[in-house]
Amino acid sequence: MSKYSAYCGKLLRVNLTSGVITEENLQDDVLEKYIGCNGLGAYYLYKETPKGVDPLGEDNKLIFFTGPLTGTIFPSAPKIGIFSKSPLTNGFMDSYAGGHFGAELKFAGYDGLIVEGKSEKPVYLWINDGHIELCDASKYWGKSTTETREAIKKDLEEPLIRIAVIGPAGEKLVNYSCIMVDGTHAAGRGGLGAVMGAKNLKAIAIKGTKNSIKVANKEKAMEIVESLFEEIRTNKVLSTGLPTYGTTGATMANNSTGILGTRNWQTEVFENAENISNVELADKLFEKTLSCYQCPVRCVHYCKIKEGKYSGLETMKPQYETVYSFGSLCGISDPNVIAKANHVCNETGLDTISAGVSIAFIMECFEKGILKEEDLDGIKAEFGNSDALIELLEKVAAKEGIGEFVGLGTKIMSEKLGQGTHKFAINIKGLELAGHSVRGYKGMSLGYAVSPRGGSHQDMRHIPERSGQFDRRTIKDKEQLVHDIMSTTVIRDTFTYCAMIEGNIGRVGLSDKHVKIINAICGFEFDVEDLQKIADRIINLERCFNVREGMDRKDDILPERFMTEPIPEGPSAGMYTPKEELDEMLDKYYELRGWDQNGVPLAETIRNLNLDDIVKQPI
Template sequence: MNGYGGKILRVNLTTGQITKEPTPAHVAEKFLGGRGFGIYFLYTEVPKGANPLGPENKLIISSGPLSGTLTPGAGKMDFTTKSPLTGGYASASVGGHLTAELKYAGYDSIIVEGISPKPVYLYINDDEVELRDASDLWGKGAITVETELKKRLGEEFQIATIGPAGENLVKYACISHDFGRQAGRGGVGTVMGAKKLKAIAVHGTKDIPIADPQALLRLGTEAYKACKASGGFEAWVRYGTSGVTVWSNEVGAFPVRNFQAGALEDYSGLSGETMRQRIVITDKGCFGCPSPCGKYSFSKKYNIYVEGPEYETTALIGGDCVLTDIEDVAYANWLCDELGIDTISVGNVMAFAIECFEKGIITKEDTGGLELRWGEPKVVFTLIEKIARREGIGDLLAEGVKYASQKLGKGSEEFAIHVKGMEVSGYESHNAPAMLLSYMTCDVGAHHNRSWAITYDLQVGRDLVTPDKAERVIYLQHVRPLFDCLGACRLQWVELSIDLGLYPPILKAITGIDRSWEDLLKISERVWNLTRMYWVREVEGFGREWDYPPPRFYKEPVTYGPTKGKLMSWSDIQKLLDMYYEKRGWDKNGIPTPEKLAELGLADIVK
């Protein structure tokens, strides 16, 4: 099958059985790959009501048809599973070189099942696949393990691994790869930890079958040239995502003090230029990327090498916990990377804890004497360690803000900043209805990757609550995650504005199948609706109220920044949902109608 590795690798950790199945053509046709494969296998194979940390849950790791080919940014791998953080659908994506390598070994997906009786790692060297003992790696940090496995197996092996946080079942543990890239959100690393799977090592030497190699060389080269010719190229390569920090503060989108404020009083210590001058040593790209957002850094103050911090980490640790020195953020970033913890969720959780302390809901007795204060690097570093190891207060905080606030009570639910149990990422949205709607309706919980609509709010007016905003969010929710089906990065389109029209001909050269953007968007809409139906199936009583934002956004006005005094109204939130559901063809409770499911060809899957 052109464009695909051709096989699915199924690994049962309980029995140790490893099987190779042909990649089903009808699934490739309807779901493309990547997150499309993820939700298809999750929905059809993981039984209803499975415990996310039990043997019935599966970790589905998938590349896409563009992965590993001559296409700008074709280096994205999807990890799908039932989320231990939210109890619903989780899909997290990682860049680096894993997805390409897996395809060179001849596989499109790895489906990990069961629970191993002892720590193991999965070794894949082309056709040779085996589970190997990982007892000596258990307990070690992600960067340490990646270094060690490359030493043992060879530099050419690509490694994905968890750190101690995953082993300790911290609910937002990540999967780390390529010394600083993570499948970060939703607890995909927690599932790996529960399965006692410490790492995956992949090496492949095969060709990816290509329908028309000459056309791919020509069209791929054109797309690379278009990236380089983009007016945004220079700034994007110099700063990566950290170029956004100054703007985010200028427009009041920077989360500060647990999303109470929209800007820092002084953000100069966190700006992209400060970071570039103080710590960045190398631009580090994922597979096939002409415009590397990865900024590899060295901190003299802490004597550590770390990739980043990228914008989200700077926002949630630098802004939300008020660490205003980039080197302090870099060290917190390194700790999270080594321990294997999602920087977005942990930053949000720590800000929540500090606010609880401020309000007397958590006291020194709970923290082992540690005073939780804004702007204290030592507090942040200590909390990260405690959470990763589930020590003291860390044991509660390791569950995420939703659970922690329910446990603590005393009004803390009002400032637990999450949707569906996933902590909100780096955009303050008191005065950005389209962005808030993006968070409310994102299919993994409050994450910005599916739709990032705050610039649309700024463009058309940030007080407006109009149908076009719902339309915009839906459009973005189809285009952006489509890249996660294709196994490629969206940032060449998002940041360099290269023409979306470049992709269908490339995909055709690779697969031999002619598809228009409209065809591809239909696939993305199919995937979106199936992820929604997964929530409906797994969460009792799932519906409209699961899409509500954190109360802070409609009860407490912004305390500082350009949007000071602003907040959403409750009626506008209802209005946004009404408009959104209607345009999606869902009922008033936010459930896809049978007609919609039939239209998308999902009727036989969702019975």
């Protein structure tokens, strides 16, 4: 048992090679250094994987962690974090999913789960409160995520259990396959589905009914919770915008300022953006809202395609990142097609961002004559060709024909193709770019470049520049902005509250609000300085992981398009981030972080952050 509240104090370890399942206590000194989810995921991944570990090999680990807020009365904190070395980037990867899986894991008595080794045959893990079992999953292998989930529920006669599952794409080790959680949420990024597939682990099913989660200071916690509920209730974005549109409001918002990735980022103004706007998607597709555990926001929606080729399909309504990746980025302006593409990804287990960006890359290769119909199994991969999009996606998921190549992701595809295609391979550290402009925000340029994951919008956030609070057109002081925002996002993912409410707690820098929350919930006695040190520790540990795997300054680089081609039109015309600007920002950022000029944390930094117990020098 931990002396701190809100934890179960236990970790489940499952060795798939030997079939041995053990429980371990979480140590209080580790909690004091890393708190939860993101912190603990980074700690265990660094500590337990050898340098140069093969992401799809037996020695890689797949780590699941909840945060201290998960399963408590705190609103909008449902996330489960999943950690591993990525087959897409060969670096540190964390991806988070909402739903109820995280809370259920805690109700079953565990803060986290470490999966190691590799099963000889397909299995699934059944966590039934305190009883843990590895079950044969041979009959589910090859099935879609929904088919698998429903079949497991039926076979166990447990209709209400929570399940994380991979689809055929994960089984076939597609580089950007994902893990679908509770059917409606994805731990999408970085190919964690392939890591799970490589272990022959089809699913994890959880029933948690026995364990209750206690908070340290009920009175203070209630005060915080009530105030947060009131803020959510009176905030139009959270109380009206997200329940009506999900995150798709960003489509027109970005287009109106000329920063909506279009046709593989050749431009950032999409002439048909109105057709895929939040209003159009709501009008054409919306059916009903869904909620994650203890979340009043309800940003997830079911939809039904009511017209056209895919009429009658009931599925999840796409969110903004998917509207960007399959919509404007591929030149597609039909919401029904975007919903169908989203459905293919959810069912086969593919990351919609990497899939869309990879197909947009193929479309630009086709446009430039680098790839022809005969290279693409007869597919005429023109921008705007809806059938080509769906056909390519299905081939990627099945790893069939040209799909095997597209499933490698843009970095490897461009390395194999040559012919200057690296200039428009839109990835950072191998991870395809999310739907927030590099060229349109100087701070995002730096944030993307130094993000441990690469092209993720969840380490650096665009809103402080987007709102006008910080000038998005200048590099001045952006090293500090990135430092401060990344401190809050790593603490967000460590506490495990959702990005949708991060604005209510604080986006730029840590504050008393963060401290009050964690102290009231867990019983820590942190101050802001303590919390900053923890954020710095986790960020540095992730950096050390990447350095250990061979990354350094050379990998803190942007796609060449964004460093050489200004945005050609629209309100942000002329903006880009030349290499010299990026270098200037990197120099300042490295200095601020205590890293050398090559982006490697200094020995002194490692010592000051008390990381020298697990980070050995030279890294």
